[in-house]
Amino acid sequence: MSFESRVLGDTQVGDELDELVYLVTPTTVVLGALASRDYRPMHHDKDFAVNRNGVRDIFLNTPNQAAWFERYVTDWTGPAGRLGRMTFQMKGSVFPGDSMVFSGSVTSVEVDEVGCGWVTLAVTLTVGDEIKTTCEVKVALGVDDRDNPWERRGERWKP
Template identity: 40%
Template sequence: MNPNLALHAPLPTRRIEVTTKSIIMGAVTSRDWAPLHHDVVWAKTEGNLPDIIMNNYTQAGLINAYVTDWSGPAARVGRLRFSMRSPICPGDALELSGVIEAIEPEPELIWVSLAIELTVGERVATRSTVRVALPASEQSPSLWHRQAGAWKP
């Protein structure tokens, strides 16, 4: 059920061709109306940016999806941290990669810490760390049934 867990093991990479449509779609569906995510003239002239840029909600969504595609949907992401170092723009070939940084077994679950990078060629666009809980075994109760006090992300 769980992926093979080994310290420093890499996650499979995911490649995404970023387009104007995907950036605008991510911004609009996350209800982010700021012009730097849909108006190229504004982004260049007012934002001093090379083009429209991917918003942070879309980046958070991509990172979460990258993690649960690897872990499977029974996993439960507890904490996401990311810093955006350079913009993600239309035409970028974005690659998500990750590595297991820590494994912390607890009764009925295993906390896994992942270091994830979003890169465009040699350029690091975003660095992220994610703390995700995986069921300890197939017999473990669903992580989503934990009472609020027992869920400590």
């Protein structure tokens, strides 16, 4: 097969993920809002964002940030990595002109009672020295080359 995926034994607590750096433009914000079907004006209308919301520009919407976090995590796991749970805390907005930096580290590695391998990641989106969003992600990895988290259903999948 033409892809590689990380397995549980490849990782340990304290491992750092490579950073992802991305320069946000107005197109990033508008494309992200439309891709998540979010037509609220603060995600495409700068006049509204400035005069109604009192912020400096349009800003990234939450569902699109979720998509960014998913991409960041599965870039690291490979396609066999299967998301179980994500929790966000939004602390500040991300605007055009911001250089987003995604970084993350492994905070736990475990096998649950049904034999599923789980890694928990602490991921942050920062701009400059300001943390904009923190995200805890629980993602399933195969416990070895033969184990595929995507085959788990019902009682064998406990995210």
